[in-house]
Amino acid sequence: MVLDFLNKTFNNREIALIFYLLIFILWTLTQTKIRGSIFGLIKALFAKQIFISILFLLFYISLVVYALSLADLWNLSLIKDTIYWTFGVGFILMMNSNKAMQEENYFKKFVFENVKLFMIIEFILGLYVFGIITEFILMPIVIFLSILLGYTEVYEEHEKVKNFLLKIFGVIGIFYVIYSGYEIYQNFKSFANYDNLRVLIFPALMTILFLPFAYFYVLYTFYESLFVRISIFLKDNKSLRRFAKWRILLTVNFSLRKLKLITPGYLFGGCTTKQEIKNEIIERINKNPAANNL
Known part of the structure; x- marks a missing residue:
């Protein structure tokens, strides 16, 4: 059999x-x-x-x-x-x-x-x-x-x-x-x-x-990793930490290339205001202007 x-x-x-x-x-x-x-x-x-x-x-x-x-x-x-x-x-x-x-x-x-x-x-x-x-x-x-x-x-x-x-x-x-x-x-x-x-x-x-599943799985994985790092970098300011996460979501959306630009290095070092958070995100994105079109 x-x-x-x-x-x-x-x-x-x-x-x-x-x-x-x-x-x-x-x-x-x-x-x-x-x-x-x-x-x-x-x-x-x-x-x-x-x-x-x-x-x-x-x-x-x-x-x-x-x-x-x-x-x-x-x-x-x-x-x-x-x-x-x-x-x-x-x-x-x-x-x-x-x-x-x-x-x-x-x-x-x-x-x-x-x-x-x-x-x-x-x-x-x-x-x-x-x-x-x-x-x-x-x-x-x-x-x-x-x-x-x-x-x-x-x-x-x-x-x-x-x-x-x-x-x-x-x-x-x-x-x-x-x-x-x-x-x-x-x-x-x-x-x-x-x-x-x-x-x-x-x-x-x-x-x-x-591919859609693979793409969004990668996106989710790295968002999760990034947010864990943000929780460490801004551990003393819950309000600023929440704002940073939402601001990244609204700026990056579904673009892996933009996420790559934001992810490396020490994030929001010395940032104490929401405007400073915005400025750092914009600065990282503008390092590669082509990413703004993605």
Whole structure:
């Protein structure tokens, strides 16, 4: 029964990956230090603030999925793809929210990375897989090479090894593309159908529709952090502290760029009046006049 469920739900490549992933998990559970780190991570995920954020994330994704289903762009066959996208894109984007404040045009870059022509190739490669034995042989090789590539990207002195590994991945990729192209040529009618089109465009749709949540989550996170700092900087003047928060809200609104200009450094040092608060906010914003148009 278990094998029947796996065959219906996952393709051979995914079954091989799950098998080796389970082996890795079982191995980590035998390592005392790693096991402690895993339990620490799980405990951290259930911290109140993170747990609430995850619930909001899942709620928003559920709304998006429901809207897509009404438009006939989602059905139950996409549950697996939805889970992959949630943990592979949505959750990671939410956890890396600090990058949105550190990098220029972060959201544009993110969309470009997740909505591009290369996704079509990835879709095709995932659609046509080898037999179960072949996938079980290839999977540990690909995993091992991926680990080595990750290591060489961290340590720049291994640049030659990195280039060699990239060539190997290029050869493997060409091999997969040729195989997939042959399968499409042999079974073009089974390839060109609406269900496959849904699978192809689903990640792009989810990424684009998720951006409002990601943007406002980042905005909320940094407003919260900023207001905590203001409570420290103006801890002796409750009225001035409340005014500073409201003034920033009214000035910044929903602009991350303006928020970036206000956030750095020591805020409202020596300010004792509301006018001084206003002046400092205006001064910080005017350091970059272009932000006033955002």
